[in-house]
Amino acid sequence: MSLSPPLQPTVSPGPTRAGLSSTLLARVLPMPLPSARRASLLVERNLLVYRRGWLLILSGFFEPLFYLLSIGIGIGALVGTVTTDAGVAIDYTVFVAPALMASSAMNGAVYDSTFNIFFKLKYAKLYDAVLATPLSASDVAAGETTWALMRGALYSTTFLAVMLALGLVESWWAILAIPACILIGFAFAAVGLAATSFMKSWQNFEFVQLAILPMFLFSTTFYPLSVYPEALQVVVQCTPLYHGIELVRSLVTGIVDASILGHVLYLVVMGALGLIIGSKRLATLLLK
Amino acid sequence: MIEPASLTQDAAVDNRDAFEVGPGVEELVWARGLRKTFGDFTAVDGIDISVRRGEAFGFLGPNGAGKSSTMRMIGAVSPATEGRLRILGRDPVTDGPAIRARLGVVPQTDNLDQELTVRENLLIYGRYFGIPRAQIRARAAELLDFVQLTERADDLVEPLSGGMKRRLTIARSLINEPEMLLLDEPTTGLDPQARHALWDRLFRLKQRGVTLVLTTHYMDEAEQLCDRLVVMDKGRIAAEGSPAELIGTYSTREVLELRFPAGENEAHAGGLADLADRIEVLPDRLLLYTDDGDAAATAVVERGLHPASVLVRRSSLEDVFLRLTGRSLVD
Numbered sequence: 001m002s003l004s005p006p007l008q009p010t011v012s013p014g015p016t017r018a019g020l021s022s023t024l025l026a027r028v029l030p031m032p033l034p035s036a037r038r039a040s041l042l043v044e045r046n047l048l049v050y051r052r053g054w055l056l057i058l059s060g061f062f063e064p065l066f067y068l069l070s071i072g073i074g075i076g077a078l079v080g081t082v083t084t085d086a087g088v089a090i091d092y093t094v095f096v097a098p099a100l101m102a103s104s105a106m107n108g109a110v111y112d113s114t115f116n117i118f119f120k121l122k123y124a125k126l127y128d129a130v131l132a133t134p135l136s137a138s139d140v141a142a143g144e145t146t147w148a149l150m151r152g153a154l155y156s157t158t159f160l161a162v163m164l165a166l167g168l169v170e171s172w173w174a175i176l177a178i179p180a181c182i183l184i185g186f187a188f189a190a191v192g193l194a195a196t197s198f199m200k201s202w203q204n205f206e207f208v209q210l211a212i213l214p215m216f217l218f219s220t221t222f223y224p225l226s227v228y229p230e231a232l233q234v235v236v237q238c239t240p241l242y243h244g245i246e247l248v249r250s251l252v253t254g255i256v257d258a259s260i261l262g263h264v265l266y267l268v269v270m271g272a273l274g275l276i277i278g279s280k281r282l283a284t285l286l287l288k
Numbered sequence: 289m290i291e292p293a294s295l296t297q298d299a300a301v302d303n304r305d306a307f308e309v310g311p312g313v314e315e316l317v318w319a320r321g322l323r324k325t326f327g328d329f330t331a332v333d334g335i336d337i338s339v340r341r342g343e344a345f346g347f348l349g350p351n352g353a354g355k356s357s358t359m360r361m362i363g364a365v366s367p368a369t370e371g372r373l374r375i376l377g378r379d380p381v382t383d384g385p386a387i388r389a390r391l392g393v394v395p396q397t398d399n400l401d402q403e404l405t406v407r408e409n410l411l412i413y414g415r416y417f418g419i420p421r422a423q424i425r426a427r428a429a430e431l432l433d434f435v436q437l438t439e440r441a442d443d444l445v446e447p448l449s450g451g452m453k454r455r456l457t458i459a460r461s462l463i464n465e466p467e468m469l470l471l472d473e474p475t476t477g478l479d480p481q482a483r484h485a486l487w488d489r490l491f492r493l494k495q496r497g498v499t500l501v502l503t504t505h506y507m508d509e510a511e512q513l514c515d516r517l518v519v520m521d522k523g524r525i526a527a528e529g530s531p532a533e534l535i536g537t538y539s540t541r542e543v544l545e546l547r548f549p550a551g552e553n554e555a556h557a558g559g560l561a562d563l564a565d566r567i568e569v570l571p572d573r574l575l576l577y578t579d580d581g582d583a584a585a586t587a588v589v590e591r592g593l594h595p596a597s598v599l600v601r602r603s604s605l606e607d608v609f610l611r612l613t614g615r616s617l618v619d
Contacts, residue, residue, distance in 0.1 A: 037418070038385075045412045049403045125399035131365050132393040133416035133464075134385035287365055288326070 034142035042143025064104035098252040099221040102244040105181035112148040113192030137283035152185030171254020184244040187267040190274030197281030215241040321371035331357040333523035344500040346517035353520040355503035392466030407441040417464040431459040451482030471502040507605040526612040539603040542581035546595040
């Protein structure tokens with residue numbers, strides 16, 4: 001008889017306390033890491049969809065090509081040569097082509113990770129269905145980012161081939177421009193995903209345009225940094241596309257120095273932050 | 289000698305919850321003090337649930353009662369705010385993917401993949417579970433047959449009717465051969481033919497030993513499908529039992545419905561109160577809850593009253609539901 005009361009606490013942890021500790025654990029634990037195998041299943045799904053819509057994929061290749069023909073070759077004929085920030089005089093077409101390659105990597109990644117993801121998230125409710133399976137929110141974020149990167153890699157490779165055919169590639173370093181563009185794609189896709197998770201309506205996408213267009217026009221795409229007064233130079237150097245363009249340009253022209261490590265680091269950190277915030281936001285949106 | 293022993297036993301039964309540290313082997317869902325809040329709003333307010341293997345368990349309740357929130361927690365896609373929850377014996381906080389691998393989920397609104405065909409929907413969903421392609425293909429063919437969609441296998445999802453989409457969602461939920469199927473209002477918005485076709489499929493699944501957990505606000509659905517159910521209201525469990533038990537506990541065997549000319553119903557209620565266990569006055573009729581409806585009807589006539597219409601019917605789950613959750617409209 002006297003034994004039973006002291007036994008009670010050891011047998012029963014008490015529902016309230018156990019409940020508290022389990023929710024506490026959920027709050028303390030970081031997001032579960034994405035599994036490569038599970039994330040790849042979302043890529044498989046997108047491949048299945050685009051097997052019917054491969055023309056749509058092809059279209060993403062033409063836009064930068066048209067820019068290259070119009071600005072690079074057309075305006076290039078008027079400009080002649082330009083002196084880069086590294087102090088080397090190069091043909092204007094050679095100067096502009098890598099910047100267009102980097103910009104198209106950004107554009108592709110941003111469109112895929114904003115418009116497409118927003119549609120799947122809010123209208124198609126795709127991820128609600130996906131998350132009822134073993135896939136988690138971080139798998140979804142990683143899978144969609146991977147898909148955006150694969151498309152980006154495809155575009156970059158074909159773009160580089162066109163540049164090669166037009167005689168715009170100056171160095172073997174240029175091969176590394178493909179992984180560089182994938183890195184640009186990763187950084188922008190991850191941040192795009194994070195931004196999309198905060199969007200309430202299609203109107204919010206005006207902000208995407210507002211961020212993308214000035215970057216495209218002013219990030220040393222069409223002229224070197226030295227054109228700007230010093231204060232503005234600092235501003236431009238803070239923006240991500242600047243680092244993407246400088247990275248790709250230095251690889252394609254073969255004017256390579258240690259500064260490319262700084263560009264790489266910038267883009268890696270940007271992508272990692274985007275992915276962490278994006279996964280967390282997806283989890284709060286979908287796992288209510 | 290006997291009395292003290294039985295007393296101890298009763299005490300043990302009463303304190304069962306306090307001693308219980310986890311679910312039994314056959315309890316696929318086990319929740320104690322489960323709560324879910326969204327900001328200031330409490331959707332689920334401390335409920336205890338046990339769903340045993342092989343049974344069909346229903347959550348019945350008006351809109352906003354907390355059914356869907358509970359289902360999402362059981363589906364391991366929504367973390368509980370408080371309380372203890374075990375699904376298939378595991379903790380959803382730590383074992384979410386492993387739990388979801390063995391569940392089938394039919395959500396309230398269809399979320400089929402609109403960009404894919406009927407068959408592709410099943411194929412890719414099976415892939416999400418990591419099932420080999422050849423195996424999924426065979427299973428998809430069987431499932432399409434099971435839900436009578438073989439002829440539409442290569443059509444896109446969008447042009448399908450509501451009933452077909454629902455059937456495809458059910459087929460999709462079965463692609464991983466789940467041990468437990470979670471259905472959130474499976475037949476809402478379907479025409480009677482489609483509802484009966486779905487019930488038939490769900491009944492067959494139950495016969496195969498699949499545990500069914502469903503929410504509904506259709507009483508006939510609950511009576512048709514559920515072995516046991518809970519009535520939820522405002523985030524709490526208002527009652528629990530089999531449909532027959534609930535009717536036995538919360539209603540009488542029969543109900544006598546009397547219609548008097550408009551405006552007179554209220555006036556007659558007082559004079560008839562002694563004929564029934566409980567009397568309810570509605571704007572258009574009186575409901576007399578009694579075990580013998582015919583006897584009560586005879587008594588009414590003997591008192592010289594002549595209602596415009598007299599109907600004796602068996603008590604239904606709907607009577608229980610309305611008694612427990614009230615008649616006022618819930619939005």
